[in-house]
Amino acid sequence: xxxxxxxxxxxxxxxxxxxxxxxxxxxxxxxxxxxxxxxxxxxxxxxxxxxxxxxxxxxxxxxxxxxxxxxxxxxxxxxxxxxxxxxxxxxxxxxxxxxxxxxxxxxxxxxxxxxxxxxxxxxxxxxxxxxxxxxxxxxxxxxxxxxxxxxxxxxxxxxxxxxxxxxxxxxxxxxxxxxxxxxxxxxxxxxxxxxxxxxxxxxxxxxxxxxxxxxxx
Amino acid sequence: xxxxxxxxxxxxxxxxxxxxxxxxxxxxxxxxxxxxxxxxxxxxxxxxxxxxxxxxxxxxxxxxxxxxxxxxxxxxxxxxxxxxxxxxxxxxxxxxxxxxxxxxxxxxxxxxxxxxxxxxxxxxxxxxxxxxxxxxxxxxxxxxxxxxxxxxxxxxxxxxxxxxxxxxxxxxxxxxxxxxxxxxxxxxxxxxxxxxxxxxxxxxxxxxxxxx
Numbered sequence: 001x002x003x004x005x006x007x008x009x010x011x012x013x014x015x016x017x018x019x020x021x022x023x024x025x026x027x028x029x030x031x032x033x034x035x036x037x038x039x040x041x042x043x044x045x046x047x048x049x050x051x052x053x054x055x056x057x058x059x060x061x062x063x064x065x066x067x068x069x070x071x072x073x074x075x076x077x078x079x080x081x082x083x084x085x086x087x088x089x090x091x092x093x094x095x096x097x098x099x100x101x102x103x104x105x106x107x108x109x110x111x112x113x114x115x116x117x118x119x120x121x122x123x124x125x126x127x128x129x130x131x132x133x134x135x136x137x138x139x140x141x142x143x144x145x146x147x148x149x150x151x152x153x154x155x156x157x158x159x160x161x162x163x164x165x166x167x168x169x170x171x172x173x174x175x176x177x178x179x180x181x182x183x184x185x186x187x188x189x190x191x192x193x194x195x196x197x198x199x200x201x202x203x204x205x206x207x208x209x210x211x212x213x214x215x216x217x
Numbered sequence: 218x219x220x221x222x223x224x225x226x227x228x229x230x231x232x233x234x235x236x237x238x239x240x241x242x243x244x245x246x247x248x249x250x251x252x253x254x255x256x257x258x259x260x261x262x263x264x265x266x267x268x269x270x271x272x273x274x275x276x277x278x279x280x281x282x283x284x285x286x287x288x289x290x291x292x293x294x295x296x297x298x299x300x301x302x303x304x305x306x307x308x309x310x311x312x313x314x315x316x317x318x319x320x321x322x323x324x325x326x327x328x329x330x331x332x333x334x335x336x337x338x339x340x341x342x343x344x345x346x347x348x349x350x351x352x353x354x355x356x357x358x359x360x361x362x363x364x365x366x367x368x369x370x371x372x373x374x375x376x377x378x379x380x381x382x383x384x385x386x387x388x389x390x391x392x393x394x395x396x397x398x399x400x401x402x403x404x405x406x407x408x409x410x411x412x413x414x415x416x417x418x419x420x421x422x423x424x425x426x427x428x429x
Contacts, residue, residue, distance in 0.1 A: 012286075013284045013286070017284055018284055018286055018287045021282070021283060021284055021287055021291060022287055022290060022291065022294070025290075025291050025294045025295070026294060028298075029294050029295070029297070029298040032298050032302060033298060033301045033302065036301065036302040036305045036306070037305055039305075040305040040306060040308065040309035043309035043310075044305070044308050044309050044312075047308075047309070047312045048312075051312070132316070134319070136395065139391065139395075182391075
């Protein structure tokens, strides 16, 4: 009788042991993951915020101060803790510079998220940066880095709408953008996102004091 | 006893003789997917190395505690934990690299090299050899990825670690950094490995024949 349990015990441990092992493993794993999450979260949030700030300063030359804003149906209102829709930028003296407007839309593989700087007085885009994209490395992802392509968004009229052209070089009109060779789909996607986002915001973004209903000056 | 000597042998075998990529042809998903630049290949190797050594360490320590019936589930829990920690760490310390690697960091969980080493080695061996085995395999995987990543970046983008090598007149062989380039380059490297192995085998047979 005593030999029976002793010989089977190593082969088949009681089921409570299996349950306890997995429960303990799950518990410890959960603890480890939560601690790693808590430890890295501040750094990750700071990284994201920093990236957005960098992008805003990049697309709005001269900007120093940012005010996050929301559209409440009629007016632009300061965004409290909610996700802001646009950012109003002022220079170091507090004078209005322009708006930074985030936009999103379908790219070649995944959604492209970008942000552009807009000056309502001149109705012009003054800069554009891609924040997130999964475009093909080496081809489509040149919308992130290609200096010539990005340079075209430094002085781009949004009226009547932005047009994508091919190989026009310096002869293009003020509302035309030259596509990147080999990245036509990604270039088209960027222009399309700009046009859709601009259609939403064109009548909402005005110079401050232009009956925009915004507090302050 | 012979522990240090055995540990050394376990470490070295992963680099060449039992290289996980070139000989065992394991872990093909990251090998093909994230080797379009030297930096991405290095980051992927470092993350995999960390997960592999960490998991082997724990599994080897706990090899007598984990019941056989639930061993695979336990291994996966251990591996997934290390992967999640690596994922967060990379996102905090190197956000650009993390964005490039995307979902492939999370997919280290299902890298068969890692689960394979736990099942085949760490669960049956003492701590020191297990660590040596994991480090060797991790490094061997890293060497393979780095070779692929550097070659593909140099040919497909004309740069190495983002530094342009050939000046503005170089016409990059773009297909090398696209998915087909991964297959082409891996095939070429496997061919080189095969030829070298074959030559060595023939040379040793020749020596035996002469000795006999």
